[in-house]
Amino acid sequence: MSGSIIKSQSPWYCPSCGIEVAAVQQYCTVCLRSRPLPPSGYPQIFSGLHLHFNGIIPRTLKHPSHSAEWRMAERHGAVCDVVFDVSHTNVLVYRPGYERSDKVRLCLTRYTHIPCVPISWLLDSLLQSRQIHPVLYRLQAVPTVALPTVRGPLLPHHQHPYYVLNAEEYALGPLPGKDANKLRMAATSSNVQDLNGALGIDLGVIPDAIWTTCSPIEAAAVASFMSPSMTGDDIDDDDREDKKTRQKEEASSSTSAGIELFLTLSRQNKINRTLLEGMVFVLSESLVAQDNVRTVIEACGGAVVSSDHLETEATTVLYHNEDKKEALMIDACRAASSTRKGLLSFATYTWLEDCLMLGELIPMVEQYTPSAKLKATLAKKFDKKQAVNAE
Ligand SMILES: [Zn+2]
Incomplete structure (x- = not known):
C-alpha cells in the first residue's frame, strides 16, 4: 500500500514519447497516452503479445490507452498497439460484429500469422488468470454474415464478469455505465440496447453502424x-x-x-x-x-x-x-x-x-x-x- 503511494507521487515517464510527466497527471501532456498501471503483483499472462483492438475502444476517448480494456491488457503484460501494424501486432482483438472488418479480413487472408480473437478471449483469460491459447478462440474464416453488433457505448462484453468487477479500477475515461450500480444492473440484463436508453447515454456519439456486414x-x-x-x-x-x-x-x-x-x-x-x-x-x-x-x-x-x-x-x-x-x-x-x-x-x-x-x-x-x-x-x-x- 505504502509502496503504491510513493510510486504515485513520483514523476513518471511516458512509454510512447519518453518525456517526464508530473505525478498528478494521469496521462501524458504531450501525446495523451495514459500512465500505465503498475504491473507488480499481477500475473503477466499476456507478456510478449502485441494486441490491437478492433471496434472495442470508443473514438471519443482522448487516447485509446484511456479505455479499461487497454489498461487491463497492459497491466497483465500485453503491449497494446494504437496503430494496426502487421509487423508488430500479433493478436487482433475484435468486437463481435466486426468479423468482416477490413482488419479482420486482412489477417484471415494475407497476414495469417495474426490470429483474430473476440474480446471474450481477453476477458476470459483475465478471469482465469492465465492466457487461454488464442487458437481456441480464433476466427477461422471470414463469415458470410457477421454477428450483430449494437449501437451505443454499452457493448455486450461490458457484461462479462471480469469487466463488471474491474472496469472501475481500470478506466481512466468515463465508464460506459457511469456508476457501478448501473453497470451491475447492466450485467444482469440481456438487452444491451435498452440499457443504453435506460442509462441516458447519448447514442449520437457513436457512429450509426448496427451491422458491419453488407454486400x-x-x-x-x-x-x-x-x-x-x-x-x-x-x-x-x-x-x-x-x-x-x-x-x-x-x-x-x-x-x-x-x-x-x-x-x-x-x-x-x-x-x-x-x-x-x-x-x-x-x-x-x-x-x-x-x-x-x-x-x-x-x-x-x-x-x-x-x-x-x-x-x-x-x-x-x-x-x-x-x-x-x-x-x-x-x-x-x-x-x-x-x-x-x-x-x-x-x-x-x-x-x-x-x-x-x-x-x-x-x-x-x-x-x-x-x-x-x-x-x-x-x-x-x-x-x-x-x-x-x-x-
Ligand atoms: Zn507521451
Whole structure:
C-alpha cells in the first residue's frame, strides 16, 4: 500500500514519447497516452503479445490507452498497439460484429500469422488468470454474415464478469455505465440496447453502424449513384459509352477521387475509380442478372462485354460459383488454354467483393480461381461438346 503511494507521487515517464510527466497527471501532456498501471503483483499472462483492438475502444476517448480494456491488457503484460501494424501486432482483438472488418479480413487472408480473437478471449483469460491459447478462440474464416453488433457505448462484453468487477479500477475515461450500480444492473440484463436508453447515454456519439456486414457490391453501387450521371435507366450501348465518358470526366473533376464505402466503419475506406481500369469482364449468367455488378465495374473504370467477345477483347471472366459449370465457363476455359492463353483470366465473384472491401486489386490466385478439378471437368465437357458437334 505504502509502496503504491510513493510510486504515485513520483514523476513518471511516458512509454510512447519518453518525456517526464508530473505525478498528478494521469496521462501524458504531450501525446495523451495514459500512465500505465503498475504491473507488480499481477500475473503477466499476456507478456510478449502485441494486441490491437478492433471496434472495442470508443473514438471519443482522448487516447485509446484511456479505455479499461487497454489498461487491463497492459497491466497483465500485453503491449497494446494504437496503430494496426502487421509487423508488430500479433493478436487482433475484435468486437463481435466486426468479423468482416477490413482488419479482420486482412489477417484471415494475407497476414495469417495474426490470429483474430473476440474480446471474450481477453476477458476470459483475465478471469482465469492465465492466457487461454488464442487458437481456441480464433476466427477461422471470414463469415458470410457477421454477428450483430449494437449501437451505443454499452457493448455486450461490458457484461462479462471480469469487466463488471474491474472496469472501475481500470478506466481512466468515463465508464460506459457511469456508476457501478448501473453497470451491475447492466450485467444482469440481456438487452444491451435498452440499457443504453435506460442509462441516458447519448447514442449520437457513436457512429450509426448496427451491422458491419453488407454486400460491398451494393455499397459501392449506392456510393457510385451519388454521382448524378449514374442512373439505373435502361439504355442502349451508344448511350452507355456517352455515360461512361461523362462519368470519367466527373470523376476526374470531382474533389473526392474515390467512392466512399462504409462511411461509418472506416474513414479511410475509399475505392479508387480506376481500380479496374483496363479490365474487360465477361460475366457469368447470375452476375449478368445483377445490375449492380455491371454498375460497380464500370464505376471503377472497368468494362463489361458480352460473351461474344470472349475470343477478342475480354480479359477476365467473372463468375459466380453457382455458374461454374455453365456453357460460358466451358468455352472460356478452352479459350484460356488455347487461343487466349495468358490473355484471359478467371476470377470468382468473391474476388470482386474482396477487392472492393480492401480497395485494391487482389491477385487472382487460389480461392479466387477455378480449382484444377473444375478446369479438368470443363475441359472434359468441352471435348464432349466437340464430339457431339462432329457427329
Ligand atoms: Zn507521451
